[in-house]
Amino acid sequence: MRAERASKDEAGYQETDTVMLRFAGETFEPLPSGALFWRAENALLVADLHLEKFSSYARRGQLLPPYDTAMTLRRLAADVARTGASHVVALGDSFHRDEGVETLLPADRARLGDLTARADFTWLAGNHDPRPHALGGTCRPVLSLRGLTLAHEPRRAQPGLVAGHLHPAAHVHINGRSVRRPCFVHDGRLMILPAYGAATGAINILGPAFTGLFDHAGLEVVMLGRDRLYPVGRRRLVLG
Template sequence: MSAGSAAAAAAWQSEDPVVLLHFAGHTFEPLVSGALFWRAESMLLVADLHLEKFSSFARRGQMLPPYDTGLTLKRLERDLERTRAERVVSLGDSFHRNDGVDTLLDADRLRLLALLGRAHWTWLSGNHDPLPHALGGICVEMLEHRGLTLVHEPKRSGGRATIAGHLHPAATVVANGHGTRRPCFVHDGRLLLLPAYGAGTGSMNILGPDFHGLFDHAALEVTMLGRNRLYPVSPRRLVAGA
């Protein structure tokens, strides 16, 4: 970590205490934005930006305000300013379609290029954007780093501990008769899933069928995103459904 990153880390530590995730021998700091900061590696991990999602819908006749990309990039700007991360890894589905690179508004393209100039970027291919692009950084199918496999689509296996995205995990809890559903980080010591980062993305309940067989529920750890803070939640409080 550079001297500038160390100074930024010290300044951050003087703010509100952070929630820590201990996964596969490493310590991570989940952010309320949905990003995951790996301080020891000065690396910011994000999943499922889905840039240009609304413009993609507009091209198919579903007219939605094309502001999702700008909102997502502003969120990234704040996280990079806060963490001073020297590396960014986007865990696939960075664009909603491969042609999203070509439909960026000029202001969004300039903002993204400025972000690419502030850190070393690695783009992992996803099911929405499997082809490499020429924006900057490097484009790869997966990345192995410090004993971890970083990839888009999660798979349960006996191999390396894995960090992935793709499923847009969310948790639902009930308190005082009212259900609350929020995006979440979830892991069982072998597989860690990040919530979708993009402003135009949805989410799926981690107790739903798309997650069956992925996790050892006896070892599950869940951290929900609140409006202004993070909430570690006991798996016993989770409910299925919405």
Template structure:
């Protein structure tokens, strides 16, 4: 994937590897989402953080990344870092010891947390702006927040999967967390964000990613 003059490798996990910067970009991990639901009386299986950590550990091994940048909503709530089980905290500490970790603030976790690494509101890297929420009219912006998904129909078969989407000005990453939902990029939330003639969509598959023609996109 080429965006704003830079080459990236989209991963089937939803991570984006920036070879030139040895940096793994992820968005919307939402650690401890199920624990947050449990505190409100919704007793859901509390395994989402462990599953997301396993995905993250695998991507760091596979890519050999030296830096991890999480584009906000790393935790589902401001206090979610305090809800980690000892085992999950140990695994997350191992990640922060292994690579440089930069945690950008999101709408779910605007306050800096006590996990290792550096907490920032947003950052600039090699001429690109990295942040949580997308903004209109900015060139070279990489963000998350909207959990983009593509819905396509081919020969009567319908498939809906999380996706990367960009127009060479704005690049949105899919949600990386194991218990996160997704929003169709044809929905109202995306109106006005992209210049459609330049749109490029890359859908997540089981073991690889797939470029998708915008002409095949459908609502729903």
């Protein structure tokens, strides 16, 4: 991992504007939004958008303001514009439920239509949204590019896999300060992206959901800040 224009803050982790992750022979730029830009493919990778999550809750009697989809799509449009990506790969669970394709508000459907007109979209199947849809782009179970496999669920036995699903977070406790934030994490064989959706949570990468997935000796972690990234040494990670 190479961090440019980095300085170490008083909590002991690096605060940086630009981070480059090298994984399986390829170079990626993680973004503070949780997207991953792959310049060699001019592709933007995003995991777990969970569009229409709050509308799904409303259908089940739990009423929440239905603004999560618009927030996520605005963020995605900004990242596409910033990077100039011509290909967007959504690594599954793009919708919180398959029926979310039908509950999009007209304004959100128009936003999504604008995005799919600006870039080629590949929608990978997730456990929340396994069925294909017709919102623009191509729906696939997995995607192979330049020797890497892009898929929804992480598997230890498959080297060169980029996945989502687990919503990883890093918890750091240094000098009396405790911070827990979504993160990118990889060990050279497996990379897991943070959840991109505005209404998603996160799970500590030291917790049982990640048991057996990573070789901790080779672990590299980049934590999301409000508007920048923080590379974190594995010895700084705590459970909790």
